[in-house]
Amino acid sequence: MRVVVLGGAGAMGRVCVKDLVASDVGEVVVADRDGALAEEVARDVRALAARPGSTVTAHAVDVTGDSLVDLLSGADVVCNCVNYTLNPTVMRAAAKAGTNYLDLGGLFHGTRTQLALADEMTDAGILCLLGMGATPGTMNVMAALGAGELDEVGSIRLRCGGSDPEPAQAxxxxxxxxxxxxxEFTMPAMVLAGGELAEAPAASDDEEFSFPEPVGAGIALLTLHSELATMPLTFRRLGLAELDFKVAFDAGMIARYRLVTALGLADTAxxxxxxxTEVVPRSLIKALAGTQRFSGRDIESLVVELAGTKGSRALTVRVEELSYPNATYGVGGADANTGIPxxxxxxxxxxGAIKGTGVKAPEEVVPPVEYAAELARRNISIEVHVTQPA
Structure with a gap:
């Protein structure tokens, strides 16, 4: 098995590389525009190899250049962990190479652009799996798992939150x-209401939402996300009419980002x-904020709530996920939750456990039970709770 990880020296790419190497994958290629950093990652992860015959190599690559097709040729899968704006470019290179493809999501509009490439990818005979991180990714598979408990699904609520005992002091x-x-604080969100997609104000509709312990409660806000690009299509046959995605933050962080956006400091003009002197406000904010990360002790939670029917009974299904720090890979729950999937x-x-050709979403083709079992082996748990409304 040969897997190429593009952006393999980035935060999520290197977690993906670590898991591939630790999972007995025969050949893992760490590909990044920074060749020296790619080599550093490859050197550091070789100790995780599950068997002596495994190889980890590093390559410098510009994903917009002609050399990408050559790099992907002969690989079973390419894991695209670069910026989502480059997803279509990498998909077309994968098609030329005859290599199956997956990425971490396209922030709704990008995902819709990728969906339009379905015929092109089908003709190439490859499978392109869109949005296979935490959310989108695991969140979509959780929705499929919950939908399996119902005959009809009227509404789905998607929620993401986390807790960090040592948050960055900034x-x-x-x-x-x-x-x-x-x-997330500036781009209009998308919601499915009455069976129709519609825009909603960015970071709006504040909701206090309870995640499973130890994450607990957080204030969840509507934000633009890729799940809204695929799930209305996937679950239309089950009668889905209402769908939204919210991410939770603490009140202080929300207030600060709302002030930043109100002042126009998130603008790119x-x-x-x-x-x-000309200054790009967003570039200034990024420079002043600097690079921050989770502490490594953080825990992330995803929750999917579905309301529907089974036979003549109205049921609510709540699918809960908790991602804990992964000591083997040296990362916290959030990074593990996005980099491992x-x-x-x-x-x-x-x-061959995930089959098909063309462009697919995780909820369409990823076997939920087998996938959840793989997550559990890596300290990421999923539980399903079915209740009947009073």
Whole structure:
């Protein structure tokens, strides 16, 4: 089995690499635009190899260049962990190489662009699995797992939250990519209401939501996410009419990001200062905030709540996930929750447990029970609770 990880020296890519190497994958290729950093990651992870015959190699690659097709040729799967705006470019290279593909998501609009490439990927005879991290990814599979308990599904609520005992002490907390957070607070969210997709204000509809302990309660906000690009299509046959996605933050962080966006500091258009200097507000904010990460002791939780019927009975299904720190890989729950799933899915694709051609979403083709068992082996648990409303 040969798996190429693009962006393999990045935060999520290197977690994916570690899991592949530790999972007895015969050949893992760490590919990154920074060749020296890729070599460093490859050197560091070789000790995790499950058997002596496994190989870990490093390659410098520009995913927009012609060399990408050559790199992907002969691989079973490419795990694309680079910026989502490059997803279509990498998909087309994978098609030319005849290599199955997966990524970490396209932030709704990007995912819709990728869905439009279905015929092209089918003609190439490859499977492209869109959004196979935590959310999208595990969240989608959890929805499929919950839907399996019902004959009809009227509504689905998707929630993501976490807790960190040692949060970064910063004026503007950025526990993950600050660009992503700023997008979540500025780009209109999408919701499914009455069976129709509609825009909603960014970071709106505050809701106090209870995650399983030890994460507990958080304030969840509507944000733009890839699940809304695929799940209305997948679950339309079950009668899905209502769907939304919310991510939870603490009140202090919400207030600070709302102030930043209200002042226009999340904007990407240049602003001319009194002395004639041009400054991009978002670039300034990013420079001042610096690089921050979770502490490594953080725990992340995903929750999917489905309301529907089984026969003549109305039922509510709550699927809960908890991702704990992974000491073997040296990461906290959030990084494990996003970096491990692409490794699991790539291995399932390579051995034929995930089948198909064209462009697919996780809820369509990932076997939920087998996938959940693989997560459990890596300290990520999923539980399903079915109740009948009073």
């Amino acid at each position: 004026a503007l907390p950025a526990p993950y990519a600050i660009d992503t957070i700023l997008d 240049p602003v001319t200062l009194e002395d004639g 692409p490794s699991i899915a790539a291995q399932m694709m390579a051995r």
